[in-house]
Amino acid sequence: MDLNNKDTHAYALLHNAYVVNHIREFEEPLLRAGVPLMTQAAAAIAHVACGVLASRPENRPRNQRIVVLCGSGNNGGDGLYAGAILADKGFDVCAIAVGATLHDGGLAALLQAGGKLFHLCDFFDTPDSCDGSIEGHIVKSTPAEAVELVSRADVVLDAITGIGAQGPLRGVAKELVNAINHSEAWQSCTQSTDRAHMQCDCTESPRPSVIAVDAPSGIGVDDGSMPGDMLAADVTITFGALKPCLILPPACFSCGRIIVVDFDFPLHTASPVARAMDADIARKTIRLPQHTDSKYSRGVVGLITGSAQYPGAAVLSAEAAARSNVGMVRYLGPDRASNMVLAQLPEAVLSPGRVQSWIVGSGVPDTDDAYDTQREHIASLLKRYTDDAAGTDLHDVDTVEIGAAGNNDPERNDIPSSHHGSATDIPLCVDAGALSLLPQRVSGRVIITPHSGELSRLLKRYGETVTAQEINAEPYRWARRIQQFTGSTVLLKGACTIVVGPDTNGDIRTLTVDSATSWLATAGAGDVLAGVMGALLAQTEAMTDSNSSTPISTVDIAASAAFIHGNAARAAAGMRPWSLTEHIRRYDKNVNFQVTQPSTIGQPIVASELIGSLPQVVEALFSDSVS
Ligand SMILES: NC(=O)C1=CN([C@@H]2O[C@H](COP(=O)(O)OP(=O)(O)OC[C@H]3O[C@@H](n4cnc5c(N)ncnc54)[C@H](O)[C@@H]3O)[C@@H](O)[C@H]2O)[C@@H](O)CC1
Ligand SMILES: [K+]
Incomplete structure (x- = not known):
């Protein structure tokens, strides 16, 4: 689909995240030209705040309390002007200043509209413009009083820091946020972030609703880290473009629903640092069967998964691949695992032959402590994927090193001719136990799928000592690092999965x-993901063979596998499909940040149940019923 400029901008607005330096470059010419960005921002915040207030169960129009937490910079200015608009509408608005100064114009507007200011700083500097008419409207307060004010509010605007944040919250801001998080109102609903992440309606929370202005204060805006205290938001209203923290874990779990105010920034002039995955990308990786098809032309997946120790992984990966829209699955493994695969999936072919994708390692031990034939086969295959092995003939790999029985499939030549090339032409996914066999440098056609524990072990081989917890705290940083070390496409698993690798250029x-749900944290889920990955790699290869469509990057294929896997889990758990447009919206006068159809919270699942949902997710992608 060719997008025109307007569509490209609208797409970028909801998907692409830009670092602070780019945001500053975007806004600079507009500010120079006198475009009143702060006024526009404040109007949008006030409008969204009214919507949030109206959606709260104890709806008491015109009596509702709004507290604005304000820092000294322009983020605080946005909050103060929004507070002024809300006070003008008759709401009970007060601001709490965490620094020694405040945005002059914003404070004057708030006080003029009848709002109050409480400040926590002994040497608060009252602006000259506010002297005189404001007797009794500027009050020195204590942190305990401030927490009390916040707890009794209906809506809290978090306008402490935005894109000017430097490191973790410090001083009074840190103290106040910490005290709010430990207050009774917040402690009584500690699960609300998890519920929101499940796209379950959480507006019934007894604590005040939190609207973050531009980004939740205290998070790493450019890298999605959470270096210290921060206030989790129910809604984040962001200006001009998405910031990386809004889509990168772990910070993204504390942003709530996201509303982007369009400032007509020239987004096409800069490269986003990260993009939010959606169904449109996944849809491109699914190949519609054609009337000329044979089982070979629809894609053949080769699996070296499962082992004597973990035979179940063979079944899960093989069945997931077979259910994800391919023509055939070849399974290579020890007798017990092979018998189990055949019992569950009589369609599986156990003889070696040509394949269009390889999945290796799921359910394979990760050390050579005991001899394991799977590790030996995988090591032979992976040798062909080192940078200096390019040009190795695939035929050798199939028949000599992998297949015990030789290549005796009479129909194997039906595989399209492009796959009679070198071994490295065939995309390969290295999962679980095979990660310890990964060559030092590979091409971007090799996907690696570690979770944080596996990544910690892999990084050690490249001289980086970092724990799984440290990786979970900064997954984007470490996913990029291992990508740079290995050259591969990296899929770092997590509640929000990060995929990094070279695109087609x-x-x-x-x-x-x-798209994942927390119900997915269950044994065998990774084996199912590997199978889906194999199926997508094989069918995108088949697509490239059968028509001249634009090549799809390995990054997009890997992310699509995670997307489909997440939605299959949601379906299995009884939840509705994940939808980007529900999570991230463009601001307009009619913006509705509420869940249109509240989802159920879902139910526990086991990995094998995902497999049954895969065909329906594929069907939904074909029929455009997920977005
Ligand atoms: N991007 C845009 O186009 C627009 C930006 N606007 C607002 O302006 C904001 C940026 O304003 P600024 O550049 O003034 O920066 P901020 O207001 O985001 O942050 C600067 C202030 O935060 C304090 N601060 C920084 N790090 C801190 C920490 N770790 N602990 C405690 N205090 C800390 C600084 O001392 C300073 O007072 C945006 O986030 C947005 O809210 C809007 O007015 C509209 C237009
Ligand atoms: K903020």
Whole structure:
């Protein structure tokens, strides 16, 4: 689909996240030209705040309390002007200043509209413009009083820091946010972030609703880290463009629903640092069967998964691949695992032959402590994927090193001719136990799928000592680092999965996939993901063979597998499909930040149940019923 400029901008607005330096470059010419961005921002915040207030169960129009937490910069200015608009509408508005100064114009507007200011700083500097008419409207307060004010509010605007944040919150801001998080009102609903992440309606929370202005204060705006205290938001209203923290884990879990105010920034002039995955990308990786098809032309997946120790992984990966729209699955493994695969999936072919994708390692031990034939086969295959092995003939790999029985499939030559090339032409996914066999440098056609524990072990081989917890705190940083070390396409698993690798031009592209549900944290889920990955790799290869469609990057294919996997889990758990447009919206006068159809919270699942949902997710992608 060719997008015109307007569509490209609208797409970028909801998907692409830009670092602070780019945001500053975007806004600078507009500010120079006198465009009143702060006024526009404030009007949007006030409008969204009214919507949030109206959606709260104890709806008491015109009596509702709004507290604005204000820092000294322009983020605080946005909050103060929004507070002024709300006070003008008759709401009970007060601001709490965490610094020694405030945005002059914003404070004057708030006080003029009848709002009050409480400040926590002994040497608060009252602006000259506010002297005189404001007797009793500027009050020195204590942190305990401020927490009390916040707890009794209906809506809190978090306008402490935005894109000017430097490191973790400090001083009074840190103290106040910490005290709010430990207050009774917040402690009584500690699960609300998890519920919101499940796209379950959480507006019934007894604590005040939190609207973050531009970004929740205290998070790493450019890298999605959470270096210290911060206030989790129910809604984040952001200006001009998405900031990386809004889509990168772990910060993205504390942003709530996201509303983007369009300032007509020239987004096409800069490269986003990360993009939010959606169904449109996944849809491109699914190949519609054609009347000329044979089982070979629809894609053949080769699996070296499962082991004597973990035979179940063979079944899960093989069945997931077979259910994700391919013509055939070849399974290579020890007798017990092979028998189990055949019992569950009589369609599986156990003889070696040509394939269009390889999945290796799921359910394979990760050390050579005990001899394991799977590790030996995988090591032979992976040798062909080192940078200096390009040009190795695939035929050798199939028949000599992998297949015990030789290549005796009479129909194997039906595989399209492009796959009679070198071994490295065939995309390969290295999962679980095979990660310890990964060559030092590979091509971007090799996907690696570690979770944080596996990544910690892999990084050690490249001289980086970092724990799984440290990786979970900064997953984007470490996913990029291992991508740079290995040259591969990296899929770092998590509640929000990060995929980093070269695009079809060789430029590094990052996608974040947020479709998973926390119910997915269950044994065997990774084996199912590997199977889906194999199926997508094989069918996109088949697509490239059968028509001249634009090549799809390995990054997009890997992210699509995670997207489909997440939605299959949601379906299995009884939840409705994940939808980007529900999570991230463009601001307009009619913006509705509420869930249109509240989802159920879902139910526990086991990994094998995902497999049954895969065909329906594929069907939904074909029929455009997910977005
Ligand atoms: N991007 C845009 O086009 C627009 C930006 N606007 C607003 O302006 C904001 C940026 O304003 P600024 O550049 O003034 O920066 P901020 O207001 O985001 O942050 C600067 C203030 O925060 C304090 N601060 C920084 N790090 C801190 C920490 N770790 N702990 C405690 N205090 C800390 C600084 O001392 C300073 O007072 C945006 O986030 C947005 O809200 C809007 O007015 C509209 C237009
Ligand atoms: K903020």
